[in-house]
Amino acid sequence: MFSFRRGVLLSALLLTTYSASSNLGGQTPAKPSYNEAETAIVKEMKTLRDTPDTERGAKTSAIAAEIAALPAGANMLRLAAGLSNLATEGDFGHQTLQHVADTLSLALKENPAPPPAAEAGKPARPAAPYLDLARLVRYEHVTSTLSDPEYDRAQAILVAEQADLEKIDFTLKDLSGTPWTLSSLRGKVVLVNFWATWCPPCRKEMPDLAALSRRFAQQGLIVLSISDEDHSKVASYVSENELKYPILLDPGGFTGRGFHVEGIPKTFIFDRDGKLAAQAIDMRTRGQFIAMLQQAGIQP
Numbered sequence: 001m002f003s004f005r006r007g008v009l010l011s012a013l014l015l016t017t018y019s020a021s022s023n024l025g026g027q028t029p030a031k032p033s034y035n036e037a038e039t040a041i042v043k044e045m046k047t048l049r050d051t052p053d054t055e056r057g058a059k060t061s062a063i064a065a066e067i068a069a070l071p072a073g074a075n076m077l078r079l080a081a082g083l084s085n086l087a088t089e090g091d092f093g094h095q096t097l098q099h100v101a102d103t104l105s106l107a108l109k110e111n112p113a114p115p116p117a118a119e120a121g122k123p124a125r126p127a128a129p130y131l132d133l134a135r136l137v138r139y140e141h142v143t144s145t146l147s148d149p150e151y152d153r154a155q156a157i158l159v160a161e162q163a164d165l166e167k168i169d170f171t172l173k174d175l176s177g178t179p180w181t182l183s184s185l186r187g188k189v190v191l192v193n194f195w196a197t198w199c200p201p202c203r204k205e206m207p208d209l210a211a212l213s214r215r216f217a218q219q220g221l222i223v224l225s226i227s228d229e230d231h232s233k234v235a236s237y238v239s240e241n242e243l244k245y246p247i248l249l250d251p252g253g254f255t256g257r258g259f260h261v262e263g264i265p266k267t268f269i270f271d272r273d274g275k276l277a278a279q280a281i282d283m284r285t286r287g288q289f290i291a292m293l294q295q296a297g298i299q300p
Contacts, residue, residue, distance in 0.1 A: 032075060038070065041063060041067060041070075044059070045082060045086060048086050049086070053091075053092070057092030057093040058096075060086070060087050060092055061099045061100075064087075064099040064102070067083060067103050067107070068080075068102070068103045072107075073111055076110070076111060077107040077113060077129060080104040080106075080108075080129070081104060081129040084101070084104050084129075084132045085263070088140060088281055089201045094142070097136060097140050100136070101133060101136045101140075102144075104132065104136070107129070108130065108133065108151070109148070112150065113126075113130065113150070115127055115150065116128075125153075126154045126157075127150065131154045133146065133151060133154070134154040134155045134157075134158050135281050137155075138155070138158050139280070165259065165260070165279075168259060168276075169182050172226065172248040172249060172250055172255060173248065174247060174248050175247055180246060182270070185222055185270075186272065186273065186274050187220065188220045188272060189220055189222070189269065189270070189271060189272060189293065189296045189297060190270045191212070191221065191222070191267060191289075192259075192267065192268045192270070193205075193209060193223065193265060193267045194226050194227075194266045195225050195226070195227055195264055195265050196227050196229055197227070197229060197234060197237040199264050201282065201283035202264055202265040204283060205265060205284060205289075206225070206243060207241075208285070208289060209245070210223075211286065212289055212293070219298050221293065221298060222246070223245045224246050225245070225246070226247075226248045226250050227248075227249060227250065229249075234249065265280075266279070266280065266281060266282070267279060267292070269292050269296050271295075272297060277295045277297075278292035278296065280292065
């Protein structure tokens with residue numbers, strides 16, 4: 001199974017407290033206590049996905065400002081981290097993302113998150129909010145002035161993960177049992193998308209992936225969506241939504257872990273030489289996907 005589910009990320013962040021004894025971003029199952037202002041922010045964040053895309057950027061920036069005005073502490077950090085994971089679900093403007101990154105940077109500066117307990121046999125990682133900020137800076141092209149060794153460590157982890165992706169390969173079967181091997185698709189532009197049927201942002205972008213698969217097929221685009229769910233559940237969803245491009249199964253999520261997938265949806269695009277040309281940390285719009293494909297040589 002994918003190690004961190006974006007679909008339940010908001011509740012996980014908002015309903016837990018930070019502790020050095022936790023295995024997930026410094027968190028334990030203890031429920032935090034919110035004051036009236038913080039409770040109001042939680043309610044606003046829970047309605048973000050129901051907000052029209054044309055209004056969501058402004059609403060996200062407004063919530064970021066409300067969080068930044070809170071007293072320093074664990075609740076401010078928790079809310080800032082939760083918002084950072086909602087702000088990347090589409091294209092709500094670079095300025096919105098910068099507001100969110102500024103708020104998360106401020107929250108970490110005023111209340112540094114303790115590192116989680118290291119899992120047996122795995123290298124220690126910084127708390128999740130540092131990785132969230134590092135991903136925003138690296139992949140959403142915002143800036144941060146945060147000076148913190150844990151943030152530096154998070155940035156170094158992303159560099160190492162990028163190096164792993166440059167040599168990634170896999171062989172997985174589609175719903176009909178046909179095997180697909182990434183390295184055998186040299187000469188094609190390959191979009192690899194990790195998703196699940198229960199994930200709202202994943203479901204939202206699937207029609208765009210299907211449309212792009214048809215539109216750019218003559219330019220050699222291959223779209224492969226990968227799920228670690230059961231065959232029957234995936235097949236039922238694919239049939240109901242008439243998805244015609246290859247849907248691959250990743251039993252146990254081993255391929256997802258090889259791609260360092262900690263939240264879905266997540267997309268990687270490989271050029272005709274098999275080199276990683278672009279990647280997205282969350283849901284993308286059709287326009288954003290086209291911009292990514294251009295980096296791999298697809299002409300719109």
